[in-house]
Amino acid sequence: MATIHEQKAQKTKLQIQQHFIALVEKEGFQHVSVKKIADRASINRGTFYLHYADKYELMDHLQQELLAELQLRITSILPKEAFLALHQQQLYPPFIAIFQFISEHASALRAILGDHGDPSFAKKLKHVFGEILLERLIRQHPAAQNDAxxxxxxxxMTSAILGVIQEWLDNCEEQTVEEMAKIHFQILNFISHLRAFIEK
Structure with missing residues (x-):
C-alpha cells in the first residue's frame, strides 16, 4: 500500500501531466516551458524537477505510458474472434476497449497528435498497430510473403486507423464510445463486402 508521501507525489505528477497537456494543446510544445508548467500547476520548479529532468522527458514519459496501455489493449484482440464477431454482426469488446482508451486519454492524444504537438508520435502509434495487430492479420494472406x-x-491500414482516431478526437463530443464502436463496425462491414458491391 502506498504511503501518504507516495500518494502525494503521484498526485503532483498527475497534475504536472494534466497542465502540461493543456499547455501543449493551447500554445504548442515548442512554447511550453518548465516555468509555465509549474505556474499553471501551482508548484515551484524544484518540485517539477523532482519528477522530470525537463519538458522533453515529460513528453517522452507521457507518450510511453499511452503507448504501453494501448499495446496492452491491442494485444487482447484475437483475429479469429474479431472476424467471427464481424460475421455474426456483433460488436467486438476489445475494439470497444480501444475506443474507451481513446476517450479516456482524448486530451493527451489530441494535444500530442496535434499540429503543435510531437510529429513523431503518430509514427509510434502506427508502429504499435502495425506490429501487434495488423501483422497478425496480414500474415494470414498469401501475398504476405512479399515484403513490399x-x-x-x-x-x-495504419494510416486509415490513425485517420479514424484523429477524426474522432476532433469530434469526440459528438459520438460516444459505443457509437464510435458501431461506426467502426460499419466501416469494417463495408470493407468486407466491398468486392460484392464492385461485382454488382
Whole structure:
C-alpha cells in the first residue's frame, strides 16, 4: 500500500501531466516551458524537477505510458474472434476497449497528435498497430510473403486507423464510445463486402 508521501507525489505528477497537456494543446510544445508548467500547476520548479529532468522527458514519459496501455489493449484482440464477431454482426469488446482508451486519454492524444504537438508520435502509434495487430492479420494472406506488399499494406491500414482516431478526437463530443464502436463496425462491414458491391 502506498504511503501518504507516495500518494502525494503521484498526485503532483498527475497534475504536472494534466497542465502540461493543456499547455501543449493551447500554445504548442515548442512554447511550453518548465516555468509555465509549474505556474499553471501551482508548484515551484524544484518540485517539477523532482519528477522530470525537463519538458522533453515529460513528453517522452507521457507518450510511453499511452503507448504501453494501448499495446496492452491491442494485444487482447484475437483475429479469429474479431472476424467471427464481424460475421455474426456483433460488436467486438476489445475494439470497444480501444475506443474507451481513446476517450479516456482524448486530451493527451489530441494535444500530442496535434499540429503543435510531437510529429513523431503518430509514427509510434502506427508502429504499435502495425506490429501487434495488423501483422497478425496480414500474415494470414498469401501475398504476405512479399515484403513490399506487407510494408505497403501496413502503411495503408495504419494510416486509415490513425485517420479514424484523429477524426474522432476532433469530434469526440459528438459520438460516444459505443457509437464510435458501431461506426467502426460499419466501416469494417463495408470493407468486407466491398468486392460484392464492385461485382454488382
Amino acid at each position: 506488399f506487407r510494408n505497403y499494406m501496413h502503411a495503408f
